[in-house]
Amino acid sequence: MADERFAPRFPADTLDAFALAPVSRTPDKPAVVECDASGTVTAVSYRALARRVDAYAEGLTAGGIGIGDRVVVASHTSASAIAVMLACSRVGAVFVPVDPDIPALRLDAIIETTDAAAVLRPAGAAKPDHGRAPSGTFDADGRITLTGARTPRTRHRRTTVGGDPAYIIFTSGTTGRPKGVVMSHHSALAFYRGTQRFGAVTPDDRVASTSPLAFDVALFDICVTLGTGATLIAVPRAYLSFPRRLLGHLEETGATVVHGVPSLWRPLLRHEPDGVAALGEHLRGILFAGENFPLAELRHLRALLPHLRVVNAFGATETVACSFAEVPDPLPEDAEALSIGRGYPGAEILLLDEAGRPVDEPGVAGEMYIRCPSLFSGYWDDPEATRRVLVPDPLEPRSGQLVYRSGDLAYRDASGELYFCGRADSMVKIRGNRIELGEIERRLTEHPGVTSALVLALDGPDGEAALTAFLVAPGGTVTPAELAERCRRSMPVYMTPKRFLFLDALPLNANGKIDRTALTALATTDTHAHPGREPHDELLRR
Numbered sequence: 001m002a003d004e005r006f007a008p009r010f011p012a013d014t015l016d017a018f019a020l021a022p023v024s025r026t027p028d029k030p031a032v033v034e035c036d037a038s039g040t041v042t043a044v045s046y047r048a049l050a051r052r053v054d055a056y057a058e059g060l061t062a063g064g065i066g067i068g069d070r071v072v073v074a075s076h077t078s079a080s081a082i083a084v085m086l087a088c089s090r091v092g093a094v095f096v097p098v099d100p101d102i103p104a105l106r107l108d109a110i111i112e113t114t115d116a117a118a119v120l121r122p123a124g125a126a127k128p129d130h131g132r133a134p135s136g137t138f139d140a141d142g143r144i145t146l147t148g149a150r151t152p153r154t155r156h157r158r159t160t161v162g163g164d165p166a167y168i169i170f171t172s173g174t175t176g177r178p179k180g181v182v183m184s185h186h187s188a189l190a191f192y193r194g195t196q197r198f199g200a201v202t203p204d205d206r207v208a209s210t211s212p213l214a215f216d217v218a219l220f221d222i223c224v225t226l227g228t229g230a231t232l233i234a235v236p237r238a239y240l241s242f243p244r245r246l247l248g249h250l251e252e253t254g255a256t257v258v259h260g261v262p263s264l265w266r267p268l269l270r271h272e273p274d275g276v277a278a279l280g281e282h283l284r285g286i287l288f289a290g291e292n293f294p295l296a297e298l299r300h301l302r303a304l305l306p307h308l309r310v311v312n313a314f315g316a317t318e319t320v321a322c323s324f325a326e327v328p329d330p331l332p333e334d335a336e337a338l339s340i341g342r343g344y345p346g347a348e349i350l351l352l353d354e355a356g357r358p359v360d361e362p363g364v365a366g367e368m369y370i371r372c373p374s375l376f377s378g379y380w381d382d383p384e385a386t387r388r389v390l391v392p393d394p395l396e397p398r399s400g401q402l403v404y405r406s407g408d409l410a411y412r413d414a415s416g417e418l419y420f421c422g423r424a425d426s427m428v429k430i431r432g433n434r435i436e437l438g439e440i441e442r443r444l445t446e447h448p449g450v451t452s453a454l455v456l457a458l459d460g461p462d463g464e465a466a467l468t469a470f471l472v473a474p475g476g477t478v479t480p481a482e483l484a485e486r487c488r489r490s491m492p493v494y495m496t497p498k499r500f501l502f503l504d505a506l507p508l509n510a511n512g513k514i515d516r517t518a519l520t521a522l523a524t525t526d527t528h529a530h531p532g533r534e535p536h537d538e539l540l541r542r
Contacts, residue, residue, distance in 0.1 A: 013162045014185045015223060016053060016089040018192065022203075022229035023050045031226055032079040033206070033253050034234040041252055044079040046226075052080065055142025056087035063136070063146040067092030067157040069117035070168065072110060072133070074100045074125070077213045077234040082222055084120060084138050085167075089185070092160035093117070095167040096180075097214045100125060108132055110170055110178055113381060117153075118146055162186035168380055169216045169317050180380030181216075181317045190346060190373035191320040192224050197345040198324050200287055200311055201257060203229040208250055210235045210260035216317045217289055221259050243267045247275035250283070258286045262293035263505065266451060269300050270474060277304040285309035289321065290513060292420075293338060294451045299331060314340035314420060318376040318389065319404055322347055322368075323418065337442065339417040340410065347372035349418060350403070351410060356394055365411045365436075367424050369394060370404040409436070428457040430465055430494050437467075440497065443490055444469060449478040452506050454514055455497060458523055468523050469497035472505055499523070 022029070027047035036042050044052075065071060071093045075081040081097075088095040096114055098107060100121065111119060116133040123139035134148035166185040170178040201207055201224055209221035209232055225232040233253045239246045247268060250258065258264075265286075268276050285308060286301075293312070302308060307329065315321030325341030343349045351359040351366030359366030371393070378386035393401040407425055410418045422438025437455045444453035452472040457465045469483070480500040487496040507518040 013189060014089045014160060015166050015188060016086040018189055019086055019223050019226040020046070020050050020053065021227060022046050026229055029229070030231045032082060032232050032234060034078050035236050035249075041249075043231075049079060049083055049086075049226075052083040052140075052142045053086045053090060056083050056138060056144055057090040059138075059142075059144030059146075060087055060091050060093060063118065063134075063144065064150055064153075065091060065093050065117050066155060067160055067164070069093045069153070070096050070114040072096045072098055072107075072114070072116045072119045073213075074098050074102060074107070074119065074121050075213055076100060076237055077209060077218055077222070078122070079234070080122060080138055080140050081213055082226075082232075082234075083142075084144075085219070085222070089166060092157070092164060094165045094182075096170070097167070097219075098170070099212055099214045102214075106178060110180075113178065113180065114168065117150065120144070160185075162189075163377075165377060167216075167219060169214070169219075171317060179382065179385065182377040182380050183216075183320070184377050187374045187376060188219075188223070188320060191344065192220070192227055194344040194346040194374070195220070195224050195324070196228060200324065201225055201228045201230050205230040205256045205284075206233055206254050207231070208233040208235050208253070208255040208258045208260075210240060210258070210264055212237070216320060217259070220320060240264065243270075243272045244275065247272055247279070250279060251275075254282050255279075256282055256284050258283065260286075260288065261290040261508075262288050262297070263291065263452070263508075265301055266297060266474075266505075269297055269304075273300075273304055276301070280305050280308075283308065285311065287311040287313055289313040289315075291452075292445070293327075294445055295331070295335060295338075296448055297451060298327070298338075302329065302331065312338050312340055315370075316404075316406055316408075318406075319347075319370050319372055319374050322349060322370045322372060322406070325417070336446065337419050337421075339413075340420050342416060342418060343370075343372070347374070349410075350394070351412070352394060358395070359411075362412050362414045365409045365421050368406040368408045368410050368418075370406055371401075372404070375402065375404055409438070428465065430457065430467065435467070435495050440467070440469070440487065440491065440495055443487055444471060444483060447473075447478060447483060447486055449473050449475050450483070454506055454516075454519065456516060456519060456523070458520060460498075466499070467495070467497040468499040468501065470501050470503055470506060470519050470522070473502055478502075 023046045028045050030043035031046040031049045032044045071088050085095045111132040118134045118136050120136045123137040134146050134150050136146035138144045162185045165182050166188050168180045168182050170180050207225040211217040239249050310327035312325045313321045314323050323341040323343045325339045348371045350369040353359050353366050389405045390402045391405050393403050409422045410420050422436045428435050440455045441453045444450055450471055450473050454470045456468050458468050460466050484496050507515040509515040
């Protein structure tokens, strides 16, 4: 008699099962649209994608990779990279995406931290000699080739369950060590299904994904688009720096929805407004995340594309995201900020003050605590950092339920809509005065000539912290004096930055977020200010 412990089971509710569900309904529909090596647009059907997943899964299994193993994949978004991700899900391995141009030392740190079973790159890609795990390649024909000796692993697991890790996204850590956010299949799928209930993507859509594969937003694009039965457009990273080429690609592929950071639109609006307007024949909506959308740019976009649906997605990698909000059309003339909504379908957001008391009054800021089914499992190999943010339910700690302490500050309006107003860790003290840096940034971006602003409290030569504002002001006519006056008119003098540095763009890190470390380095020299506009350095000495 067969041992019942090893009897066949129904497959787990995993990312591959979710993303490939449309294969039975629309096998010949394009699942992924991409560019080949020559730049020619090609399409991969759901049937072809599923076959590639099957082949990759066999290759992983043949290479001894199974449940719980971490597989580092250094690639841009492509049909093959997507198939590798889903094949990892199929065999129970954990997908760990990294940027293909990742610095060798950081890659080594991730490989060592995760005890990776393999490091995979697309066939033909440069393969640095890291020597810390077996290397391999994957090609468009479904072949995975692994080289190098594997460390023998004793297998105790035989079945993947929904609570198992699906992927690990590495973000920057405050200690200098990469911080790995572990997300289970069930948690990721809870968010993706909440997105489907929100209606961000329909089966008829062609969704242009512009985020790096190493950024969780790209995984969201992939899984929600495929799981809905729509078509994913993998926008080549190289196109993002060339407005005309990007617009041409969106036109050629018939994108109906574009997902990306707001700064994606800045060069398009500035250099190719007619091309943006031409997208109106098929583009019906955009979804943005990762940063604020400057209202002047948003109004310009809406003027070029009337009736465009604009959705603001807000949240952290630790919950994939936590809320969606429809941007009103038309945007009210007196609008000063965009709502981030109330929480995605299935999630709830609680605001607490510094004493841990609920904040219910409109207009009063509190820290956001997220109660949702899409909570991450924890930070890889960092239980202390995990305990700081996965905390007992503050309303009923006896329940054992955990919620995510986000560190984000927000307030509600009279209707219950939430508005982000900064980070709890961006609350600083200058000469004993408590300052929320997000408030200063909002005031600066209200200037019609400023498209982006970020403020940091940096130590000066005398060791005393002072405020430095980093700004993007494309017209070149904005002066520190008028910005300082704008701040003085609406805020106490101690909230007026001491220095203003003008940049062509705020630098972004590999995850598409503003790189505060790079800005701190820029502030050590004045050569990065535009000629003729020296850093302003007078106000706080008065």
